[in-house]
Amino acid sequence: LRGAASGLRFWSRRQRPAVANLAVVCSRSMASKTPVGFIGLGNMGNPMAKNLMKHGYPLIIYDVFPDACKEFQDAGEQVVSCPADVAEKADRIITMLPTSINAIEAYSGANGILKKVKKGSLLIDSSTIDPAVSKELAKEVEKMGAVFMDAPVSGGVGAARSRNLTFMVGGVEDEFAAAQELLGCMGSNVVYCGAVGTGQAAKICNNMLLAISMIGTAEAMNLGIRLGLDPKLLAKILNMSSGRCWSSDTYNPVPGVMDGVPSANNYQGGFGATLMAKDLGLAQDSATNTKSPILLGSLAHQIYRMMCAKGYSKKDFSSVFQFLREEETF
Amino acid sequence: LRGAASGLRFWSRRQRPAVANLAVVCSRSMASKTPVGFIGLGNMGNPMAKNLMKHGYPLIIYDVFPDACKEFQDAGEQVVSCPADVAEKADRIITMLPTSINAIEAYSGANGILKKVKKGSLLIDSSTIDPAVSKELAKEVEKMGAVFMDAPVSGGVGAARSRNLTFMVGGVEDEFAAAQELLGCMGSNVVYCGAVGTGQAAKICNNMLLAISMIGTAEAMNLGIRLGLDPKLLAKILNMSSGRCWSSDTYNPVPGVMDGVPSANNYQGGFGATLMAKDLGLAQDSATNTKSPILLGSLAHQIYRMMCAKGYSKKDFSSVFQFLREEETF
Amino acid sequence: LRGAASGLRFWSRRQRPAVANLAVVCSRSMASKTPVGFIGLGNMGNPMAKNLMKHGYPLIIYDVFPDACKEFQDAGEQVVSCPADVAEKADRIITMLPTSINAIEAYSGANGILKKVKKGSLLIDSSTIDPAVSKELAKEVEKMGAVFMDAPVSGGVGAARSRNLTFMVGGVEDEFAAAQELLGCMGSNVVYCGAVGTGQAAKICNNMLLAISMIGTAEAMNLGIRLGLDPKLLAKILNMSSGRCWSSDTYNPVPGVMDGVPSANNYQGGFGATLMAKDLGLAQDSATNTKSPILLGSLAHQIYRMMCAKGYSKKDFSSVFQFLREEETF
């Protein structure tokens, strides 16, 4: 990857020379670390915030569910009572929220960040939301003299814990180094994607392709098995051929083909069908807004919608293999 | 890949010790090579037959179009007037034909192979056809005391010329070594897939997943571009994320993203949309026969069908990106 | 419907003057009725054959399951031991069989009709099969100097009992009157569709559109209900608007909207999902053969395929509403 030539700017823990971290200094960080605000301490936010703590950042914490803050309070971090109060005490804030609605509330609500945000603050939203909403929030933030970046993550709870998340970052390029300083504490890849909203766009496009590949893998594996092929053998043939994809070679949905993946564990853990349906809903919205045809993407959305309606909500999204498969009792 | 442990038996030119070829001896080959029959000298059959010649096999040639044989006649190979005559003069025969109908005619027709096939002959069909037809042919061949294997190929005309085809072989396992001897002269991978028909099954499943991944990649790239992402950057993000697939990292359909692929050359060359539509038709038939749901596979079939109706027949199948894209004149 | 002007020739019991039946005389019928062969006495064939008996036709009966013939034997009809024997004793034969394979066996098998068919015989196949197979059978029948017509039916077991079937007839137009004489005893509409195979084509196209409309109605009703509309009111609005279709106004899939339809009776009776999946498989095959794109038809096929895999096989095809609906236990 020749980043310079191609326009790709990304930063990987493995490739970074040891001194780089020292060199990353921006106007917002000082010799001793200033506090970082963190709003949204759910399944993902919790381990992300802990990784910031491990890197020595004092935190200013808020979550709509007070219980979610307790652990941090016990650890000596400061808990406040609304997003506005976070903005009052920290000039760098990470938000990690489940939906567009929650993000709008946290930024523009009656006690939202924008009520008390300081000029020059850096607000990084790691929620996965509609890129049109990210752009809207960025406009409002800019009016207040602050900076907004969207930085949704790829990788689940496990990756959040082990600091292996990938952040896809959209926003003004000059501020990317400042964002890297924080995001690099929580993930192994931080990729600059372009203007505000492109972080969301990259994530949405990736997850749409992921959903399509996964369902395609499930269909191909199921058809092959019915035609008499051994599942492990079929997976190997696909993986050395043009059908190869992450869903076939790294996260195969057929029980017995791979170890250490959700299909080996009754589809528990992993990335739930509900979350995939949510991301496909965002792809659908973005496609409708931009009038882009997404024939397979749209059908993939409906399939995950059906799965949620039929009891697969909490199973890993690779359980589409089970959903397609003939039930034995009939 | 630990073939022994997993049941995958494949043979790769690169991994083979130099002496292996000498050791591959079966009842049908003698010290000096006996003739091999070759039926179907089209775009694929022509370079495949030439590679057999290069390995020193005398050929017995037949094609419904006499012109296709001329080149081989000039080179001193023997041309006969029907498949039956091929079977009379050779006890190992390769068939490479465009459709199920052609294969049935070549084997079971009035002047077909079965009319004069010798006991113990090895008949290898490299056509891509319905696995149900392969099974039917195998039954008829077996009645005559001969052996039938299906061995469709992956890879196009270029791979056929450079001896880089992959053969997916179905049939009695004891005969696989004998098939390898010949197929290894024409391709770099020869994979044993299981009982008769599983070679076709493996190819069909791979190509169905390939079609799905390619359309998915085209949709994701198109959506991302409309959302403001740079195509090269988006491709790189996908390729280091869970959306990664052969269609995104090796054969990207967006002009300007990669060199040396059909999208860099106005979608010329490569694997035509018509051929993909044909393979998806076989997937459709197989799915209907086995009552397997293939939601995305079936829609992919219809999309390639539409493309063929709209003038993309001869373009590479990655031109689905162009098909989805808004036309500039409107 | 002005049949003469438009090219539609059909015959309806209601429109026929009482004397018409007497006037329908063809070369094969005499003053006292000659025997009619009937092959296939299943759920549909049984009541159809009984209606022929009621019209005074002596029957020559065959079914692969001897039990299916017993009732007719007890009633004094002649039961024979193979299709060839039917053809020896009757010069008009009706076949009513479940699949293409069964039809091929009955006509071209070792003891098939063609082994003993008399010149000038009229063979009418009321099975629903691939039109390509109908054409093939017609060719073979013609070689023997006999006449073949395809005449699949619309309407289920109830319609068969009450003589309310619709027959869609393909074959030589000169023979249509002769076919009418028999088919008119078993159904209320006999429609001439054109050359051999067009009867099947008409049925397949109708049932594909039916499947699409039914799923569409189920989706629209389900969406409307979730948006707060009363189901009965929504059905009425659709039925006076451009969304109106047979599935919404005559066979509504939502429980409580209409009486006397399967949705009012837990989707029992009616036209089973398996049968719809079979007909959509024929549409798929025909579309693949003719290279016609059927985007919705193909997806409808997959949806019924899924339903069969999930326990809806024997439920009426309108149960797709239930399949789409969110399950309450989750």
Next chain:
Amino acid sequence: LRGAASGLRFWSRRQRPAVANLAVVCSRSMASKTPVGFIGLGNMGNPMAKNLMKHGYPLIIYDVFPDACKEFQDAGEQVVSCPADVAEKADRIITMLPTSINAIEAYSGANGILKKVKKGSLLIDSSTIDPAVSKELAKEVEKMGAVFMDAPVSGGVGAARSRNLTFMVGGVEDEFAAAQELLGCMGSNVVYCGAVGTGQAAKICNNMLLAISMIGTAEAMNLGIRLGLDPKLLAKILNMSSGRCWSSDTYNPVPGVMDGVPSANNYQGGFGATLMAKDLGLAQDSATNTKSPILLGSLAHQIYRMMCAKGYSKKDFSSVFQFLREEETF
């Protein structure tokens, strides 16, 4: 239709006794008619407003394009400079706007209706927009002590001119009579659908089913033609069978089958593919919001999206038949 029994309340010009109009009196109308506001004088709004004029209502007019108002000004109607001014001068207002964004602007914008709306005013929005937006507007209107109803129309420009529109009305039932007084001047059917937003819901569901039926009809007709059926004959068979739908019997998409429909006139006039794509986008949004699976509806959306990208934007939506059909030049 037994409206009383079933809960359907609708009002049809044809069924109305001549005296009914006199009886329709509500608090907002007086002996001589008070002015009615009209915002949005586009292709649809123009003839609708004229029909109000013909019934003797003085109008208060506003459109973002001043030219659209000129005709009305010349006819003596009062033109004002913003929606707020309309609200100042009229206590009954009709809005007819192209998108959700425009409706939000007209109601909640800086110079929107809500800035000067009088208590007790009746605001009827005949735009086709997201039902979630209708509900949001209704809330805001209610806060000002006024009444909001959504009343999207079915029927195009022709129906608007000839006063044959159907209005689907959502809102408080007590206000329905007041809405009827005005809407009945512009359309022949005014249907009460339930709470605010259900008017939109009914329209969206109808149009989604319409799109599905139309594409299904196009696919079935195209497949049948390729299988050798005469198009007129096939249409007649469908129309007397279970495939019957409005798209097959009233608006057949195949040229030559019917007169007086867009398919008879190179798909000019009628309901453009762009408008259908817009309505399907609303269905998509509503389905995503309510988590309803719409497999065919979603694919229909993508098909109309593709058509718009390929030059069919302005053709009638029945031109999907042409889009599916093989092009003759290839």
